[in-house]
Amino acid sequence: MKKAVMLINDTTYAFNLRGAIIERLINEGFEVAVVGQLLKHQDKLKAMGAKLIGVETGRHGTNPFSDLILMWKYIGVLKKEKPDVVLTYNIKPNVYGGIACQLLKIPYLANVTGLGTPVENPGKLQKLTIQLYKIGVAGSACVFFQNEENRAFFEQRSMLKKEAKTRVIPGSGVDLSKHPLLPWNDDGKIHFLFAARIMKEKGIDLFLAAARKYASDNIIFDVCGACDDEKYKTLLNSETSIIYHGEQKDLTKFYQECSCFLYPSYYPEGMSNVLLEAAASGRPVIATDRAGCRETVDDGISGYVVPIKNQQAVIEAVEKFLELNMEERKNMGLAGREKIERQFDRKFVVDAYIEEIGKIEKD
Template identity: 50%
Template sequence: MRKILILANNDVGLYKFRKELIEELLKNYEVYISLPYGEFIPNLKEMGCKFIDTAISRRGTDPFTDLKLFSFYLDIIKKVKPNVVLTYTIKPNVYGGLACRLAKVPYIVNITGLGTAVENGGFLQNITLFLYKVALKKSSCTFFQNQENLEFFKKKSITKRKKIILPGSGVNLQDYSLLDYPSGKTINFLFIARVMKEKGIDQYLSAAEFIKKKYPNTAFHILGFCEKNYKGKLYEMQEKGIVEYHGMQKDVKKFHIHSHCTIHPSYYPEGMSNVLLESAACGRPVITTNRSGCREIVNDGVNGYLVSQKNTHDLIEKIEKFLTLSNEAKKQMGIEGRRKVEREFNRQEIIKIYLDEINSVLK
């Protein structure tokens, strides 16, 4: 049986956003997955994947650690002898791509966002782009999740090989079905993300403090892993009744049931926001940043609102605008969001594109 090797940096994204693709691949291929051990690895192994425990320093910049990763990928490729390799996120893309190029194995790359190293510019950006240029020189195809990322790579002449835009990871429309819209007196807002500066948590907390004082019948919920420097602030604001912090949640759907709107003021350089896709699929209006990876999911004023990044005043204005809508108008916004996801972000369409590319490579 032919073999496919998948290089990724975490189990959560691989299982939650690419499970359906892996299920399809397992019908015709042996599937090997190389990534650090995590709570979803047993699920992936149960599906039939062969797991290779791989240490990755996701945000580290130590060249010796990265050299070890490159060497490890080379060893994996020699042992597994895959027919094609799929890579996700910066380090697997770069060091996996380099290893594939050296081993002369076909590989398909997915740019899941530019990452802060590229977004922030400077020396680190130059190094990262140089590595990308070398790594993607022989790629069979490079997938991008938004037009802006693709244009950036074109402008920087990173790769002249085949490039395709995917609508992110898409949504499983059965898993995230259209929910009844809540009719309670309290309007619930949801923030679902890692609690960190670049995800817009400061803007969300400031807006919550202002809105809660002016509109007591509102509730601001936060779901996600909290970085240490925000824990104290969250618990302090929770004690004051401004926010409700629920920690990291495996299943966010139960929170969407009671939510009226998802607020995602992120300015993190992501490819396509899965938080927004899943919220819209559930029939929830969204308020998010007017930047790539977020704006593609919102028709402003139709299924949500766009705000300027890092702009708390604009965020407050859009929340107030949302609060003035009737419950029926809010519900209709959510329905429009569901329709948009069905038209543009169905995960099954993404799987077809992947399978077509893999088949093309293996002909």
Template identity: 45%
Template sequence: MKILVFANFGMGLYNFRKELLEALINQNNEVYVSLPNDEYVPKLEKIGCKFVDTHLDRRGTNPLKDIKLLINYMGIIKRIKPNVVLTYTIKPNVYGGIACAITKTPYITNITGLGTSIENKGLIQKVTLKLYRLGLKKASCVFFQNKTNQRFFIDNKIVKSNTRLIPGSGVNLELQKFEKYPMIDDNIKFLFIGRIMKAKGIEELMEAAELVKVQYPNVQFHLIGGSEENYYKKLDELERLDIIKYHGQQNDVHSYIKQTHATILPSYHEGLANVLLESASSGRPVLASRVTGCIEAFDEGLTGFGFEAKNVESLVEAIIKFINLPYDQKRVMGIYGRRKMENEFDRNIVISAYLKEIKKTVEKEKHNESIREVS
């Protein structure tokens, strides 16, 4: 069987879906990955994927480029003739879905989050929703990572009954293994992992770090992630003042999680935040916005603390609350977080759901083909 995957970049595909790709390959399927060429492509090829170089402007709104992407997707489908297509993130979901519908190819979609284009009301939201209706109309199954996103798509009549809820991308419990909590230390270390951009709450985090450092000068704020928006000047300034330590893009985030006391994510919106799952799996408490995609990943007061998104005062309050917790309470929070991941977010749950839906989709297509042949 041939399985084609449409995605927008290699990092997400490799870090969060590698085990699914390996499971499909181990079942003797040919797995093709269509995405822009990046440093993760050799890793994907190493596990057995066949790479299809596909230019994609992740944040662009040029309709001519998007039409070109649609035509490109149709060409890829016609050339490979997959039995089923898997799509991830907005543009592959929309244009990959339309391409599959036109070519009458079965496909399964994953809504990894609403994204800024839908979260921000206005013309772009209306256009995006219309495109999503076209892209998801013929989908065999649409996976959602949280109930709120699922309800939004149903209420807006983008999808009907062919939906299924999964625990995000899940977490690899062996890779993100439980780590002993750092020894008692006056220098509490907080960690942010994510793209350096407004929607991730980076502005609130930087302001909160400045305020907290006035009261607690020994506290450290470590930031990991590539800067997708122009924050370099501010990052440099805060680093010179010893407010933050910016580590740029890192491939091995687990080694950083291991050394810190808690992870902070002040995001405005998420599908289901992988950084929170990985941190909790490693035995670290999490501090996160009380927004869909974050609140599912922690239990208030038991495995972490929540705060209001876009609210510096609320963020500072949560940080100080954590700083003042007794050491043993911090450590136990991490233990409970790991337990929550084991019970609710094991990546094998996601893999099983995909294998089941792929099998059902392919069998249904075979049944339809046999009916067409008879008629």
């Protein structure tokens, strides 16, 4: 039987964003092993037919010795599994998994799921990470990017070989069956929703600024997301202009209640999944003019695009949305749904992978 190994940060990510690829590979006759930290959805992945191998990537660590250990773990796993193809995602699996595949001469496909802060922000760490990334993707049969700006970043810094094959895919795509068009909540209130990990770079301060200006009995600002920073946790729990719901496993009821998804992020995204999901649900979105966010919105049609780190622009976009009538808001949401169906169906991502794996098999 053909075998595919997926090197990834954790099982939560694997199930939520790569489950469709795992399912398709199994249907195509592959045995699939998922290698990463064993967190949520292990039973669901096993039920799909995937084998799970626990490896802690230390995703936020910068200790070179730990990273070398990770690379040797990957080598050990790959030697044992003897896969026909390896799929790598996230920075450390791309780098150290890519190097392991090159050493063992195993074909692999790297997916740049966003630059990440160490790559995007100038400094010593950026120089080191760029060099590591350059080595990691050097042998990839095809390097997948989630937006054009990320590909241009790699090309401008000579991080790709001249003969390297690259493809831009629509992020992780959206499973349209799991994110259907939702009916509108007709309680007469307008709900703005922020759903993401609570951190400054995701634009929470800008969301709060809009909430403090417009929140009322009929204009509600909802926040969902895990809060690592105690400062923000204290702030959100005491902030009277918003309702903080904490981390939520399923956002469906919040998307349904939501009138507009407000996400003024300037974090280095590959492609923002929450923006894709909100638009797929038929909700207008307000997003920032940066790679991984702007692509999800047709400005003035399915939502609004605002400059990054611009509080006044966010407030003005919220005001513009409040001036719309109910019919205009619904039409904006429908335009967003149509855009997702047209450009971001997860099937497009899965098909791209199957196509590139087919080329590897022919070679």
